[in-house]
Amino acid sequence: MKTNSWTRRAMLLLAALTALLSGCTTYVTTQVTAFSDWSGSDATRTYAFTREPEQRSNLELSTYERIVANELATHAFRQVDRNEARYLVGLSYGIRSDLVTVAEPVYYNPWPAPYWGWGRPFDPWGPWGPFPAGYVNQSYPIFTHLLGVRITERATGKEVYNVSARNSGAESSLVRAMPYLARSALADFPLGNGVVRTVKIPLDRNGGTSNETAVPAAGAAAAASAPAAAPGAKAVQ
Incomplete structure (x- = not known):
């Protein structure tokens, strides 16, 4: 069967759109909550x-400590023996799974083959369909990943910083989610007391964390006075 000119144009348009979408950046979005009594006076x-x-x-835990240590190093933290350390850093972490049910529309087409509509050459169904036939409930697994970082003074036991990071998605592995949690939790360290915000980190094509330089979201009231964001982290107040 010979393909007509409109069909060829539609196929070319679809191919171009697919190529464009394949180059789009995907982000991992994490909610961060911080409580702080950080003086910032330590050299x-x-x-x-x-x-x-x-x-x-x-x-x-050793694996997660190495990931967090890499992020702490970007903020002038240096790991030493416990007896020489000014601060003690403790981690808490976890993962929870849930099912999310979504009502999705179901369509049908009453005609045996697609038809072209008048003046709508790129609509393969024309004005005759498809038609909504109702909705069906579909359940999908969703995983919530958690990381908490608590910093205390070794000499006094005083808590000076406590930050938690949480994100959700289809990723079932906490290990693969941890780099995003750690980078989000410590981006713009130290945050003010009681700060709650969202951090977006771009995902590279290999599935790892991207090295893309962060640009805080425009119009964020607190962003002007905050330090520069960690590489790869984009803050949305």
Whole structure:
């Protein structure tokens, strides 16, 4: 069967649109909540990780500590032995799964084949369809990933910074979500007390965190006085 000119044009348009969308940036969006009593007077930010007794041989926690250590290093933190550290850093983390049910429309076409409508050459169904036939409930798994970072003074035990990060999506692995949580939690360190905001980190084509330079969202009232964002993090107040 010979393809007519309108069909060829529609196919070319669809191919161009697909190529355009494949180059779009996808973001991981994380909600961050911070509580702070940070003085900012320390010249050297030395720290050590602290653990509960049952966590001392936890390989999963060791993996997350390395990820958080990389982010702390971008804010002049230097990891040392516990007895030499000014600060102790403790981590909490977790993942929760839920099912989300969405009502989705179902369509049908009463004609045996697609028809072209008058004056609508790029509408393959023309004015005759498809027609909504109703809705059907579809359930999808969704996973919520959590990271908490708590910083205390070793000498006094005083809590000086406590930040939590949470994001949700189809990713079922906490390990793959952790780089986004850590970068979001520590972006623009230190945040003010009681700050709640959203951080967007671009996802690169290989599925890892992007090195794209952050640009705070325009019109954010608090952004003007905040320090520069961590690489790859985009803050939305």
